[in-house]
Amino acid sequence: MxxxxxxxxxxxxxxxxxxxxxxxxxxxxxxxxxxxRFCNSEFGDLKLSAAEVALVTTLLLRGAQTPGELRSRASRMHEFSDMTEVESTLERLASREDGPYVVRLAREPGKRESRYMHLFLRRRR
Known part of the structure; x- marks a missing residue:
């Protein structure tokens, strides 16, 4: 570019x-x-938890990733206690009433885990 x-x-x-x-x-x-002012500001409607901000930010910066990759790469922004917390946070982001903000991609052949990607680009005005 x-x-x-x-x-x-x-x-x-x-x-x-x-x-x-x-x-x-x-x-x-x-x-x-x-x-x-991505979220949690007085000017916007988007309110996310610290865990949600960490995952969305990492997805925006690095593209589609597995929950394990996200846990590792987002650890400076939020310390996830275990993989269950990462996966439940991703599911919350995927099922929000004002969303969805992430989507689980089909598992690629030969891979153990599915990847997740953000859906913010399709939300342009």
């Missing part, structure tokens, strides 16, 4: 306008910094 600086700035401005990002100012900042 090749984007010009102007194209990136236009998208950042659009995200700020839609309240998904906010600008962060600080003493001595030479460049504009941004902070995400």
């Amino acid at each position: 090749n984007l010009t600086e102007q194209e990136v700035q236009e998208q950042l401005d659009n995200l700020v306008k839609r309240h998904f990002l906010r600008t962060v100012s600080g003493f001595g900042n030479r460049v504009t910094k941004y902070e995400q």
Whole structure:
């Protein structure tokens, strides 16, 4: 993907306008910094638990993954007690009334576990 600086700035401005990002100012900042407002903000309806945020963020960054991969890769954001907690959190995300936010993919031939992927791209306005 090749984007010009102007194209990136236009998208950042659009995200700020839609309240998904906010600008962060600080003493001595030479460049504009941004902070995400993905969920749990006063401007949005999306409210997620810490476990749900960890899984969704990891899926957004890394793509479809197994519950085991998610537990390992999301551990800096949330410490899951066991695989059952990961799987129950994924099931909650898949069955939310305002969702679904994730989907379980069919198990690939030769693989032990099914993978999950996020469904946020299909939710564009």
